[in-house]
Amino acid sequence: MTDSCYCHEAGKMAAECDDLGTVFRSVGTSFGYEDIETKFARYKEFKSTWCRSGKKVNFQITDYLAEAGPEVLGDFALSLYMKIARRGDGDIYGPRLREYLVSDAFLERNQPLYVKRSRNLSRSPRGDNFDLRDTYDNLMATGMLGESRNVSLNWTIKENRMRVGYCSTIMHVVAISSLLDNMNVPEHVHEYVLYHELLHLEDGLSSSRRHHTAEFRAKEHLYPRWRESEDWLRRLAAKKVDLLRS
Ligand SMILES: [Zn+2]
Structure with missing residues (x-):
């Protein structure tokens, strides 16, 4: 053996x-x-x-x-x-x-622990320019998403350029790159990234390694300005936009 x-x-x-x-x-x-x-x-x-x-x-x-x-x-x-x-x-x-992992008891104990262990999280939805709670409320008002329970909204501390959004479906923790918390980046860009991450949360605990399925992409494209937002993200990744901090 x-x-x-x-x-x-x-x-x-x-x-x-x-x-x-x-x-x-x-x-x-x-x-x-x-x-x-x-x-x-x-x-x-x-x-x-x-x-x-x-x-x-x-x-x-x-x-x-x-x-x-x-x-x-x-x-x-x-x-x-x-x-x-x-x-x-x-x-x-x-x-x-599975039932335990989605329980309030699991989340109440472990979400704060997870956030504490994640060094790149601002631990607050409030950015310099945008407040993710407002963005979240705006998205909920569109009716495109179901209510997410106890979600922890954070900006990253580092200005991540390639990975602009992150979601832990097990811990209900979402992080958006602080690179997008900038007056020179249109508001819909970070809103679109948050929408994408909340879709993952809505999908719940999946054992599959395939997260971006055709079905997921179809839902993602319901966001009215997805194409424009994707275009912005591509240009940001390629450093084709000059972002002076406001
Ligand atoms: Zn994704």
Whole structure:
């Protein structure tokens, strides 16, 4: 059997959760593992890693699940073991886990933690020129989007040029590049980027790696000034516009 290692260094949690080890050991036994170690790790993203050698496996589980109950952890353990064994359809979110991930309890605990761990977030919707809460309200008023629950709106600290929008669908966190928070960039450009990111949020937790499907593009093109906005973003990326700070 070949070894596979996806292990990263991570700090040990102050209080280890007993449930975690118990659940992972009980599920792992049915997959033939004899030596199973688990601990929570403080990754910024919702990710877990493992190191496997024969019948031994060592997991570092995202600490965003530190308050999850044994049933949710059981679902998660099962999906990870299935993934290691390359069984199943690759959907990492089982029904109970999925229900937990979209709960208020999960978001209330983890969204602030995620924002704190993200070094490039302004932690405020208020920019120098535009307030993302106003932009959000304007978009909602168009009726093109459903209401997003508890979304955290942020500008980036760095003026990202290539990746002008970011969305964590699991944490309900959206960030728009502060490059667009400029009087010389038309207001519809950042509005369009926010619209794009909110569409991702509306799509919810997807196990698919394909995010920009034809269906997604069709919805994106419902934004009246999408073509003009795309054109602006292309010119910004190519540094073809001179943006003097206002
Ligand atoms: Zn996208």
